[in-house]
Amino acid sequence: MGYTKIAGTPVVTGLYTILLPIVAFALLGSSRHLVVGADSATAAILFAGLTGLGLASPGSAEWLTLASLAALLIGAFLLVASVLRLGFLADFLSRTVLVGFLSGIGVSLLVGELPDMLGVRAGGGFIHKLMATVRLLPTTHLPTLVMALSVLAVILGSERLSRKIPGALIAVAIAIAVTSLLGLDRYGIATVGSVRAGLPTIRVPPVSLADASRVLAMSISMFLVIVAQSAATARSFAQQNNETLNENRDLVGLGVANILAGLSSTFVVNGSPTKTAVVGAAGGRTQVSQLTTAAVTLVVLLLATSLIAKLPTAALAALVFLIGLRLIDVGSLRQIYHFRRFTFFVALAALVGVVLLGVERGIFLAIGLSILDHLRQEYHPKDVVLTRQGDHWRPQPAEPGVQTGPGLIVYRFEAPLFFANADYFEARLEALIHGSSPPVRWAVLDFVSTSGLDYTAGLTLASTLRRLQDRGVTIALAEAGDIRDDLERIGIIGQVGAPHMFESVGEALEAYQSETKRPHPWQEP
Structure with missing residues (x-):
């Protein structure tokens, strides 16, 4: 009543x-x-x-x-x-x-x-x-x-x-x-x-x-x-x-x-x-x-x-x-x-x-x-660089100067990539690579936390990776199972000159060691 x-x-x-x-x-x-x-x-x-x-x-x-x-x-x-x-x-x-x-x-x-x-x-x-x-x-x-x-x-x-x-x-x-x-x-x-x-x-x-x-x-x-x-x-x-x-x-x-x-x-x-x-x-x-x-x-x-x-x-x-x-x-x-x-x-x-x-x-x-x-949360999500501390992998805030190893970064963007945050992703990755010393030669993009990729973000990602490769940075993509089909459709993988693809970050690091002949102190995170 x-x-x-x-x-x-x-x-x-x-x-x-x-x-x-x-x-x-x-x-x-x-x-x-x-x-x-x-x-x-x-x-x-x-x-x-x-x-x-x-x-x-x-x-x-x-x-x-x-x-x-x-x-x-x-x-x-x-x-x-x-x-x-x-x-x-x-x-x-x-x-x-x-x-x-x-x-x-x-x-x-x-x-x-x-x-x-x-x-x-x-x-x-x-x-x-x-x-x-x-x-x-x-x-x-x-x-x-x-x-x-x-x-x-x-x-x-x-x-x-x-x-x-x-x-x-x-x-x-x-x-x-x-x-x-x-x-x-x-x-x-x-x-x-x-x-x-x-x-x-x-x-x-x-x-x-x-x-x-x-x-x-x-x-x-x-x-x-x-x-x-x-x-x-x-x-x-x-x-x-x-x-x-x-x-x-x-x-x-x-x-x-x-x-x-x-x-x-x-x-x-x-x-x-x-x-x-x-x-x-x-x-x-x-x-x-x-x-x-x-x-x-x-x-x-x-x-x-x-x-x-x-x-x-x-x-x-x-x-x-x-x-x-x-x-x-x-x-x-x-x-x-x-x-x-x-x-x-x-x-x-x-x-x-x-x-x-x-x-x-x-x-x-x-x-x-x-x-x-x-x-808002997806627009500026958390992003990290994986680093090694003792026997454990630890994520560090993705700030210029943070590296996984000399000349190597393993970068993780913890959100789906879509039109609203694609430019933010590009700016963060560019700043991370160009603000590092010694210069970054290998960049491993860990997509384990990226569950989606739309068309606009795919185009932005493709142009960013091509630009980095033109500057001599080797690009490796890991744990990209959720967006692999989208990466193929947008032309990022499956073509000549495409980034390396790995099932895990550990495999990417093994390839890094093999190519650069550097000591490999890491284990798979």
């Missing part, structure tokens, strides 16, 4: 998300642990996207119709992705950027729920809402604030006692009971109001192709988040329990779950990290837990919706506030910061992008940053 506040849909639609959709994934998905239902990330994207379109007001029938349409589109995307075996798309959001992205959603949720927790009215975007909330602090409605803080205290207190205690359920039950018994709604504490009883209506939402085109970009955003977040959550729990996954089968389960969500008058569903963690902490080990949840939800919809009417809005806001707080992964951000500063700034950029640009644009920014971070 708390997620409906994020999505801007009626409270009862939150219950609908854990009725048919949760059953669909339980029966069709491969993960034994993943809980599929409403989720803060996709709910926030939905709200931001529909708000930006300006076609309907939150909570209206038109708003819910567009939300259901988005779920149908996403379901279709997920089914197509499963047919095309596109489960690998989850890898396009790195863990670094996903931490920043979800933390940004968390910050947005914190600010978004403050007005309802304080009992004030503040709208607009993130900055406007934050400034308005601060300005309205003196007008805080104290009973509403006390209600919100009490709910937080009950949830956090129960968790300190045991993770298996359903603190959120207890807090909501107490809030409903106290409001009903004391009539707190008469003292200015807003409540959810009447909640529709009974089962959802199964129907295709009355929409047009024009409506579908308007929600398309938003739906693609949510599709990417669902693929990435669901896969990341399912993988995490599968690894903890030494289980295997079929990600394409999970896409089928998620696709059918979203189609059923769209047909049952609710909004998009996702593999939820928070709900999955709650079920795991409570002892759930299979999808039987989720089927039981659906059965309980069915009973509530048929018999107990009248109780929900007295649920204070501040209590729901407190629940969502706590969700937002937990999405801000301070521990992972701190770990990323200590791991590498630039990587931390990538995560921080994703966080700030979501907060300032909105969740819909933020997901595309996050994907772009993931790719950029990868390209």
